[in-house]
Amino acid sequence: MILQGCKQLVxxxxxxxxxxDDDDAEIIELASHIPAFKCEGSIIxxxxxxxxxxxxxxxxxxxxxxx
Numbered sequence: 001m002i003l004q005g006c007k008q009l010v011x012x013x014x015x016x017x018x019x020x021d022d023d024d025a026e027i028i029e030l031a032s033h034i035p036a037f038k039c040e041g042s043i044i045x046x047x048x049x050x051x052x053x054x055x056x057x058x059x060x061x062x063x064x065x066x067x
Contacts (some may be wrong), residue, residue, distance in 0.1 A: 003030035011036040018046060 002012070012031065014036050020027050023040040031037040 001030070003034075005028070007033060009034045013038040014042060015040045017024070017042040047056065 002009075012034050013036075015022075015046060017039065018041055020039075021044055022039045024039075024042075031039070
């Protein structure tokens with residue numbers, strides 16, 4: 001993970017990202033050493049993501065997906 005491995009980062013903007021909320025305490029703590037860190041507007045999943053969306057895990061872990 002970038003936040004754990006790159007201890008000399010001085011700027012990181014991951015605003016409007018998917019996979020975590022912008023108030024996620026763990027992300028904020030991991031990024032606390034970065035002077036210019038932004039994650040505003042980040043969310044777990046976008047509204048347009050629904051049950052019909054092809055999930056990465058379906059393609060990687062479920063070989064029956066292609067049957």
